[in-house]
Amino acid sequence: MTYNSADEVCKGSTDILEQQHLYPTEFLNTLNFLGMPPHALKLKKELPIMLLRNVNPSQGLCNGTRLIITDLGQFVIRAQILTGSNVGQTVLIPRITLTSTQTQWPFVMKRRQFPVKPCYAMTINKSQGQSLNHVGIYLPNPVFSHDQLYVAISQVTSPDGLKILMKEDGSPELKRRTRNIVFKETFDNLT
Template identity: 50%
Template sequence: MVQEINDRILAYFPGQEMEYLSSDSIDEVESVSENFDPALYSPDFLNGIKMSGVPNHRLLLKVGVHIMLLGNINQKKRLCNGTRLQVVSLGKHVIEAKVVSGTNIGFRTLLSRISLTPSDKKLPFKLKRRQFPISVCFAMTINKSQGQSLSRVGLYLKDPVFTHGQLYVALSRVQTREGIKIVLLDKASKLISETKNVVYKEIFGNLV
């Protein structure tokens, strides 16, 4: 759902679009086994793999678009996983972006492709993907939004939150009541005016 929202907003965003494709391969050193045959997995199959915390094979970007870092690039300069930036310029091999969240707002940095080898037990091998460690982030999941401080937030709840404190996390990303807009939908995708706030009363049982 987050990816779908990002794609729709990007389509209406002004400016020329640039496409960046990753270079995907199998890390045979990390995937060695008696029955493993890398020839069974085509480039199209590898390109189609999508995993949490890993950039997609195909990135579409425009100048001015907000992006999020997927990994710790430079902790001293606070370029860490979840940092939000805005694209300043797009090159063939380098992307210039400025930080728009946290304590380092306005800092400009150059991003290049890096090789990522994510650990995913669902795959019989380790994927090696060389791509810019970013994703478009007009929208993000509630969990990914933790630590963000924004002036305006749009909360899209197609389904109710399902864990304790998750609704609080989403609502507390914004500084004022006027800065948040919420869209709530029922099972028939019709607008409604209330949602559940999941609270486990048991955790308060031993409080004095």
């Protein structure tokens, strides 16, 4: 199902009276902003999604919460929470009005849309604290940050569910190895 947003320029963000002629709806629909869902949001049942805003923190609906869609309605999405302390709880997600905060345009845009995006993959930092049955780690280069590889690998519940894809650089000793960077200096002054 495709959900189209309702986009408009926030009236208090510009001095121009005829702003709808200057920034028509068709143009606003083409814009994408960081942390905002797209104009045409394509969703289906059993699709994993991530919330982009705090909707109801007491129910566990916070920015970054991952859910799986169980039903698609005209005005709400029914989903089951996959992460956090409310795992397994069924919730309803309504359309809300989101505003662009950081933009290169001389106006603030308002977009009425479901505050979600499909979530097929996540960064190592976003995965912290998750327990997952299947984890695929893509390492085109060695991990560059302290203990980041350990965090990525430790999210899987069983070694059978772990797959790592590394880029081969031609040297045979690195085909099945990568470095886990640990700064030993951190332990120097511990008493």
